[in-house]
Amino acid sequence: METIYLTGYHGVGKTIIGKLLASRKDLKYLDTELDIEEQEKSSTEEIKNKKGIDQYNSLEKYILKYKINQGMIVSLSSEIPKDEENRHLIKTSGRVIYLRAKPDTIFSNISNDLTKKSRLNSNLSVLTIEKELNELKPYYEELTNYAIDIDNKKLSDVFKEALAIYNYVNKVKCHIFIK
Numbered sequence: 001m002e003t004i005y006l007t008g009y010h011g012v013g014k015t016i017i018g019k020l021l022a023s024r025k026d027l028k029y030l031d032t033e034l035d036i037e038e039q040e041k042s043s044t045e046e047i048k049n050k051k052g053i054d055q056y057n058s059l060e061k062y063i064l065k066y067k068i069n070q071g072m073i074v075s076l077s078s079e080i081p082k083d084e085e086n087r088h089l090i091k092t093s094g095r096v097i098y099l100r101a102k103p104d105t106i107f108s109n110i111s112n113d114l115t116k117k118s119r120l121n122s123n124l125s126v127l128t129i130e131k132e133l134n135e136l137k138p139y140y141e142e143l144t145n146y147a148i149d150i151d152n153k154k155l156s157d158v159f160k161e162a163l164a165i166y167n168y169v170n171k172v173k174c175h176i177f178i179k
Contacts, residue, residue: 095145095146
């Protein structure tokens with residue numbers, strides 16, 4: 001079984017799609033950002049502010065090197081692909097689904113989710129998202145084996161596409177019945 005990584009910007013649904021996919025396929029699930037927060041007992045922003053971005057990046061690298069097993073579903077933090085070694089570790093250990101969205105879709109998703117990080121809520125704008133997304137997009141695209149555009153789609157439709165990709169990658173035989 002191939003490990004499936006979900007990548008993309010904040011608010012594209014990596015965590016919920018990852019959890020649904022892992023649950024449906026009875027696989028282990030890992031969210032790199034949440035794993036670091038649990039390990040450090042602090043939010044991502046607190047860790048970066050107290051320990052620095054280099055230390056945070058080391059924590060991400062540790063997860064990719066030592067916590068990823070074959071056949072897992074992994075939601076990547078939005079910035080993890082910026083590091084060249086991280087990209088290498090991801091590319092050589094699984095397949096990547098890029099959950100792609102336009103800045104206005106992301107803005108709407110984050111604005112509607114009150115649990116998102118305060119950093120995002122404090123300076124949240126479509127322009128800020130567009131700027132950060134333009135910086136991250138080349139890294140996402142370098143990693144991408146499959147992409148799902150989430151704009152104007154229901155969560156259930158995005159999940160169905162991710163499930164179809166999982167089944168294709170892992171050569172799972174399935175029957176689709178259309179009424």
